[in-house]
Amino acid sequence: xxxxxxxxxxxxxxxxxxxxxxxxxxxxxxxxxxxxxxxxxxxxxxxxxxxxxxxxxxxxxxxxxxxxxxxxxxxxxxxxxxxxxxxxxxxxxxxxxxxxxxxxxxxxxxxxxxxxxxxxxxxxxxxxxxxxxxxxxxxxxxxxxxxxxxxxxxxxxxxxxxxxxxxxxxxxxxxxxxxxxxxxxxxxxxxxxxxxxxxxxxxxxxxxxxxxxxxxxxxxxxxxxxxxxxxxxxxxxxxxxxxxxxxxxxxxxxxxxxxxxxxxxxxxxxxxxxxxxxxxxxxxxxxxxxxxxxxxxxxxxxxxxxxxxxxxxxxxxxxxxxxxxxxxxxxxxxxxxxxxxxxxxxxxxxxxxxxxxxxxxxxxxxxxxxxxxxxxxxxxxxxxxxxxxxxxxxxxxxxxxxxxxxxxxxxxxxxxxxxxxxxxxxxxxxxxxxx
Amino acid sequence: xxxxxxxxxxxxxxxxxxxxxxxxxxxxxxxxxxxxxxxxxxxxxxxxxxxxxxxxxxxxxxxxxxxxxxxxxxxxxxxxxxxxxxxxxxxxxxxxxxxxxxxxxxxxxxxxxxxxxxxxxxxxxxxxxxxxxxxxxxxxxxx
Numbered sequence: 001x002x003x004x005x006x007x008x009x010x011x012x013x014x015x016x017x018x019x020x021x022x023x024x025x026x027x028x029x030x031x032x033x034x035x036x037x038x039x040x041x042x043x044x045x046x047x048x049x050x051x052x053x054x055x056x057x058x059x060x061x062x063x064x065x066x067x068x069x070x071x072x073x074x075x076x077x078x079x080x081x082x083x084x085x086x087x088x089x090x091x092x093x094x095x096x097x098x099x100x101x102x103x104x105x106x107x108x109x110x111x112x113x114x115x116x117x118x119x120x121x122x123x124x125x126x127x128x129x130x131x132x133x134x135x136x137x138x139x140x141x142x143x144x145x146x147x148x149x150x151x152x153x154x155x156x157x158x159x160x161x162x163x164x165x166x167x168x169x170x171x172x173x174x175x176x177x178x179x180x181x182x183x184x185x186x187x188x189x190x191x192x193x194x195x196x197x198x199x200x201x202x203x204x205x206x207x208x209x210x211x212x213x214x215x216x217x218x219x220x221x222x223x224x225x226x227x228x229x230x231x232x233x234x235x236x237x238x239x240x241x242x243x244x245x246x247x248x249x250x251x252x253x254x255x256x257x258x259x260x261x262x263x264x265x266x267x268x269x270x271x272x273x274x275x276x277x278x279x280x281x282x283x284x285x286x287x288x289x290x291x292x293x294x295x296x297x298x299x300x301x302x303x304x305x306x307x308x309x310x311x312x313x314x315x316x317x318x319x320x321x322x323x324x325x326x327x328x329x330x331x332x333x334x335x336x337x338x339x340x341x342x343x344x345x346x347x348x349x350x351x352x353x354x355x356x357x358x359x360x361x362x363x364x365x366x367x368x369x370x371x372x373x374x375x376x377x378x379x380x381x382x383x384x385x386x387x388x389x390x391x392x393x394x395x396x397x398x399x400x401x402x403x404x405x406x407x408x409x410x411x412x413x414x415x416x417x418x419x420x421x422x423x424x425x426x427x428x429x430x431x432x433x434x435x
Numbered sequence: 436x437x438x439x440x441x442x443x444x445x446x447x448x449x450x451x452x453x454x455x456x457x458x459x460x461x462x463x464x465x466x467x468x469x470x471x472x473x474x475x476x477x478x479x480x481x482x483x484x485x486x487x488x489x490x491x492x493x494x495x496x497x498x499x500x501x502x503x504x505x506x507x508x509x510x511x512x513x514x515x516x517x518x519x520x521x522x523x524x525x526x527x528x529x530x531x532x533x534x535x536x537x538x539x540x541x542x543x544x545x546x547x548x549x550x551x552x553x554x555x556x557x558x559x560x561x562x563x564x565x566x567x568x569x570x571x572x573x574x575x576x577x578x
Contacts, residue, residue: 376444382502384442384481384551385533386472411476414446415500 003119003151004112007260008315012308015316016054019263022288024051027060030294033078036071037296057263057286058274062297068098068238076293077101084292089137090237098238100139101292107146109289110240113258114147117246120256120313121208121231123177125152130170132180132188133211135159139241140211144179147243153177160184167192174203182209182218182230189226200227206249208233210242213323213341217349219252232322239285239298245320254307254319261289264318265297266306269327269337280305280337282327283320301327303339331428333361333368336406340427343372343408346399352380352392358418362431370408372400375415436559436569437505439487440549444500445471445478455480455494462493467575468508468549470536481536483508483549485576506551507559508538508570513546521548521567528561530554 027048030037040061084101133140148155210233235242245255269282325339465485484490511517531553538547552558
């Protein structure tokens with residue numbers, strides 16, 4: 001089902017004309033109302049009047065997460081404070097929180113985009129949506145909530161926590177759709193079994209999952225276990241929240257970015273150069289319609305690729321691939337861009353491995369060498385044969401080569417031998433900088 | 436008639452093997468048979484112990500990765516042709532030996548070999564049909 005038939009299926013040419021018009025208007029607005037942008041534009045020697053085509057966007061400066069922090073809390077707001085009707089903020093685990101304000105119109109656009117998203121997932125106004133995204137400063141809960149209402153579905157504002165109770169309410173109310181993180185969905189499934197409720201036998205039919213990285217293998221697992229269709233939703237609080245892009249139930253192959261509201265680019269995270277369609281790099285988003293905190297060329301740090309080929313669902317909006325990693329954890333090995341998260345997902349999908357690994361890069365003469373250390377589990381050595389372990393090593397090696405294009409030396413190590421640190425584990429050891 | 440084997444994953448690090456033997460020694464567990472399979476960066480130590488249950492626990496408590504499975508301990512005359520007589524039986528029954536290693540000598544005049552087969556039950560049946568003596572778990576802990 002397509003929620004905004006006309007907008008979501010606009011022919012490319014018309015879509016781009018709309019985007020250009022909105023981009024020009026956006027530049028005028030931020031230049032006039034946000035001192036930060038006026039200064040950035042001036043430094044770059046560009047004025048809003050210099051934007052004649054969509055390609056001209058490459059002359060505009062990037063906005064980074066740090067810029068939001070530096071202007072904490074309200075420095076990037078483009079409208080008078082009295083026009084702001086809601087504020088959300090990110091957790092700020094690695095620095096100050098990033099704060100985003102929404103005007104009434106922003107909230108309406110967001111609800112519409114989320115309604116489009118739920119609709120693309122196959123949800124209709126007859127569905128009962130169990131919304132287990134957290135409500136609060138985090139954008140997930142309220143984002144999905146207002147989208148569900150805009151669609152006309154029934155929404156249960158569940159938020160996170162009290163899992164046992166959630167499972168019983170899902171059963172008692174007969175939830176037909178669920179919105180939460182994919183890992184929480186699996187948790188609900190398991191707690192359900194403990195409580196004698198098998199999701200497969202429940203009316204639940206659709207799940208819209210996001211807010212954390214997951215894989216196609218995890219999708220299959222969830223779909224099989226819970227007997228539902230699972231789609232991936234993408235968003236980030238700085239740009240809006242969930243509903244920036246969504247997979248359609250028809251293809252489940254890439255997430256349609258709502259291009260009438262967001263202008264996406266893919267750049268080389270190191271040089272900042274714009275890459276060609278289909279190439280893998282960092283996603284950069286420009287908010288075309290946002291009033292409260294409009295962003296010019298916001299660097300999401302998410303690594304993906306854009307696919308402009310037509311989709312069988314009928315939407316003309318570009319599809320972005322499942323996020324493959326964060327540009328922060330990008331490593332360049334023998335000239336190839338590798339993300340530690342990509343290696344992680346390969347390991348996670350391999351049976352018998354613990355999720356503990358370490359990537360060690362060193363320089364052997366003039367050549368970089370990549371070693372992946374993985375802790376083994378007891379099931380792997382049960383029958384005492386060396387062959388199984390060697391096969392496992394070579395299988396991982398082959399998969400890494402296939403997916404990442406680099407050769408890795410995989411080394412199995414004893415459990416608990418990789419150093420654990422408080423908080424974030426030290427996943428990458430780059431010895432090249434120490435040699 | 437099978438006996439339990441435990442397998443320990445070992446990184447190639449100095450002193451790792453000694454930590455295992457020391458742990459077993461402290462727990463007063465006797466090693467009846469052992470073999471070490473090695474690759475360039477790790478090894479697997481296979482053990483038949485006088486008390487498998489206890490050995491498994493002791494090594495796990497020391498933080499080793501330990502697996503357990505069933506193997507067959509076959510007795511044969513300690514004389515030319517001893518091993519051959521057994522392997523001929525297995526060949527006729529089309530059972531594959533995945534790996535084997537010998538016991539510390541413990542019965543005068545006979546030798547014992549530990550075998551891991553691709554089809555353990557089939558191997559046991561074939562050997563018994565020919566009256567080839569197999570060592571039981573109880574015998575191991577007694578002697």
